[in-house]
Amino acid sequence: MSERPALPRWTAESRLVVVLRGERAGDYVPVIDTLVEAGVRSFELTLTTAGTLDALPGLVERYGDTADVGVGTVTRSDEVDIAADGGARYLVTPVSDADVVDRALERAVAVVPGGLTPTELWSTWRRGVPAVKLFPAGQVGPSYLKDLRGPFPDLAVMPSGGVDLEAAQAWLAAGAAAVSVGGPLLGDALAGGDLAALAARARRFVEVCAGSGDA
Numbered sequence: 001m002s003e004r005p006a007l008p009r010w011t012a013e014s015r016l017v018v019v020l021r022g023e024r025a026g027d028y029v030p031v032i033d034t035l036v037e038a039g040v041r042s043f044e045l046t047l048t049t050a051g052t053l054d055a056l057p058g059l060v061e062r063y064g065d066t067a068d069v070g071v072g073t074v075t076r077s078d079e080v081d082i083a084a085d086g087g088a089r090y091l092v093t094p095v096s097d098a099d100v101v102d103r104a105l106e107r108a109v110a111v112v113p114g115g116l117t118p119t120e121l122w123s124t125w126r127r128g129v130p131a132v133k134l135f136p137a138g139q140v141g142p143s144y145l146k147d148l149r150g151p152f153p154d155l156a157v158m159p160s161g162g163v164d165l166e167a168a169q170a171w172l173a174a175g176a177a178a179v180s181v182g183g184p185l186l187g188d189a190l191a192g193g194d195l196a197a198l199a200a201r202a203r204r205f206v207e208v209c210a211g212s213g214d215a
Helices: 009-014 025-037 052-063 077-085 098-106 118-125 143-148 165-173 195-209
Strands: 016-020 042-046 068-072 090-092 110-112 132-134 157-159 179-181
Touching: 009 042, 009 068, 016 025, 016 195, 025 042, 025 052, 025 195, 042 052, 052 068, 052 077, 077 090, 077 098, 098 110, 098 118, 118 132, 143 157, 157 179, 165 179, 165 195
Parallel strands: 016 042, 016 179, 042 068, 068 090, 090 110, 132 157
Antiparallel strands: none
């Protein structure tokens, strides 16, 4: 295997990925503007949000100089190609799908495949990805990462699913490479919620993930 690729710069440095899952991609901009102002530097745009791939090139142009824009909920190889062509800095999958992972590696796009069991996580890690997504993380807890590190000491893990502020701190303390956060940070922002409240929540997550604040 060739040298393992790294996570994109801002994702690795901030250790925080904000997952944007809403009804339509047209709601992204005011929310991302607020999050960028609050210090967030990595965004996962989900394919369950209508219009994400169409909106991707414009969002990469708007935010690419200050943040990593990735695409999540990728489950097919053709989605890998469209996201890569649209400028996605990284891809995230909810499952361990070798075809999707291999296509992303062929396209030289960082991919973080999802899994829960040791077999699922190892099956994609051994293909040469920069990290694996532990999903749904809320069903196991940070102690699970400690157990995984026994047989897999080099495994780079990104917990996702049910990660609130306190859990983010605990996962990172347990050795997670980054945390993937959705609802506990976003709240109802993508449905027209209070952006000032969103900014306050985001700043707390940024501080905790940077290791400069307490949950």
